[in-house]
Amino acid sequence: MAINRTGSSRPNPRGEGGPSRSRKNNKLPKWFIILAWLAALGSLAFGALLAGVLVYYDNQLPDFRQLSEYKPPLITRVYDRNGEIVAEYANERRIWVSINEIPKPVIESFLAAEDTDFYEHGGYDLKAIIRAALVNTMTHRMQGASTITQQVAKTYLLSSERTYTRKIKELILSWRIEKAYTKNEILELYLNRIYLGNGSYGVAAAAQTYFSKTLAELTMPERAMIAGMPQAPSRYNPVRNPSAAKARRDIVIRRLQSEGYVTKDEADAAIATPLGLNISPLKQGEDAPHFAEYIRQMVLKEYGEKALYQDGLSVYTTLDLPTQRRAEEATYKGLRDYDRRHGWRGPLHHMKSLDGWQKEVNAFAEKYAHSWRIGEPAVVLKVSADSARIGLSDEREGIVARSTAKWTGKGSLNSFLKVGDIIMVKAVKKDGKDYSLEQLPNVQGALVAMDVRTGEVLAMVGGLGEGVGFNRAIMARRQVGSSFKPFVYAAAMEKGYTPASTVLDAPLVFNNSDGSEWKPHNYDKKFTGLTTLRQGLEQSRNLMTVRLAQDIGLRDVSELSRRVGLKGLPITDLSVVLGSINYTLMEMTSAYSVFPRGGSYIEPTYLRRVQDSKGVTLFRAHPACEKCLASLGATPDENPVLPKMGGKEALDAQNAYLMTNVLQGVVLRGTGYSLSSLGRPLGGKTGTTNDYVDAWFVGFSPSLAIGVWVGFDTPKSLGYGETGGRAALPIWKTFAEAQFKGTPIEGFSVPQGIEFVRIDAKSGLLPGVNSQKIITEAFKEGTAPTQTTPDYVDESGYEIFNSGATGGDTERPAANDGGSGNAPNNGGGSSGNPIENLLRTFGIY
Structure with missing residues (x-):
């Protein structure tokens, strides 16, 4: 091996023996090493930065x-007694x-x-x-x-x-x-x-x-x-x-x-399918606006705003929506009929120009959205004698025919409708082009339906066409007229009177302390002399009611009224027995329910149960009962006989039944006679106040107590002849007819201690030889008459002095009537009255 000058071996040209030169060639370039170091440092920096970010934000993050x-x-839901949603309340629908x-x-x-x-x-x-x-x-x-x-x-x-x-x-x-x-x-x-x-x-x-x-x-x-x-x-x-x-x-x-x-x-x-929307906004209580609002206020007061709008309560009420819908429809129909009897009052508004009519109609549609049951606003685009072309919201159009406006009594349409008039109309058929001419009634009314056995409110109409508004069923205190009379008669029953007891129906004059006189009078300007309590209530005789109250004393009438929930009756003003006192429709209906219930008074109830979102019961109207139906004898094929509910005894069962029986006579022969066509046991009483300001009918079946009031919010006359029998009773009848349709006919239960005796209808005594009308009367055992009707009766005692009064209404209190003076204290008298002296000579007094 050759050695170079530096001592390194030289490679063999043939590739043999010497070391390779690759070590020098395998060294990484400096730029790569630098880059690697930068990457490593960057990673470290990024990691440090990331760690820093995590540490920095750690204290700022909410606890997950x-x-x-x-x-x-959650949504608070209000349910009716059948589990149907009445209303929903929430800040967020969830x-x-x-x-x-x-x-x-x-x-x-x-x-x-x-x-x-x-x-x-x-x-x-x-x-x-x-x-x-x-x-x-x-x-x-x-x-x-x-x-x-x-x-x-x-x-x-x-x-x-x-x-x-x-x-x-x-x-x-x-x-x-x-x-x-x-x-x-x-x-x-x-x-x-x-x-x-x-x-x-x-x-x-x-x-x-x-x-x-x-x-x-x-x-x-x-x-x-x-x-x-x-x-x-x-x-x-x-x-x-x-x-x-x-x-x-x-x-x-x-x-x-x-x-x-x-x-x-x-x-x-x-x-390929359309969206197919079926929008269902939160239920706002549209089917029972006043009831839903009353429940909302109750829950808000008891549990607070957060619970109502966020906690998802389940509120189970006594309301029965099918019954409520029938009540709303009957009230609407009755007020509409009244309104039409009093003619056309003119359009809601008049547009001078049809420019932009769509925007104007849309605004009116939004304003009167709560009046959907009555109709909807429309503008008259063109009118002739026999028809009018109208424009509605959302740019719809339709036709109003002359035949739908006959109720106005105006003849041709163009005689009272003008182009630009904004009127109320209602579709004759769903999705049709034909509309009827309507009018917003300016009269108001209310209806209450209550379960007799439990006192539960099944329906409550607080007014018409105004959304929640003022609830006239529970907030409006109005004079009750002759609908108060049954409580005077009930007090008399407690004092020993019977339905066959007689009281004189003849003129009365009371001297007031200020020297004025009070002269109550009957509606028909007639006097029937000695008259049985049954006839007096059936025919709503004012004079004998005042005499009866004078005999038993207002203190006893007031005490009985208090026991049935009618508080605050004065004991010094005899006019109150003719209904010059103010009560609400709910109070009157609840009081009437005492009669068919057998004498016990139960406060009206609206809630059955309230639960929180987890199902925990917060409120229950009645104690829970396990295996109730089985213990009552229920079978798969037959419902049990429900036990009598509790309550405070307001009058004994026998007197309650006597009043129930007498009030049935009001329906069969008296001022409520039109109800007899329903063909089932019903009782009730009309009421009309001075100058036809308030119209009432309150009544009951064995299972349902129903009350109706009609009047103006600002008291004024409903018009001549608009008595309880004409303005309120038709609403009661329409509702009852729909409510009872297809249901079995029930009878009023007769308590122990009641006997039935045949008597002379006019004298109240046992039938005589010349008795012309014989009826079967109910009595407490031992109180039936023992005397027989005389063979001769002076008929002059039954209808005398036809023109001896100044007029009036059987069903209205005569206080403050046309300068006749005010009712005196209970101790006031009429001794020395020449008319009464004359009656004594006839042997009638």
């Missing part, structure tokens, strides 16, 4: 473990469902639309982040890259601001959430919190809002539409932007196809 304790704002209750196709739709790699990534998708960063930097478009986990972090723990700081926090939280929760737990949080437009939070709420369906009922295109909304709920809102919503839905359907969830044929068929 609070997700385990998250309590979502229905929480567990992941196990969410159908798999719904989950697949959201994964296809939002996060196809959800079950693979660790909380964030790095490729998607880089792609979005490039798009956002190099174009004018903004593209998101958030995974479902990131959306959970943002929605539950962070704000929605678009900043890099928030994005960093979101990534950190997402990683932590993935380590702490399962994928299904994360998915459950997401699907229940995501905002999906129109006030709906979560998939279940969206299914209800847009399609009125449960999640299990949704079709594939419906699921796809909802799954496409999280990206931009406003832009893809199917109500406001149906075309955008459909386009987005179709994209989701194609993604479902590309992910293998559906076939091409299924996707093609789904894309």
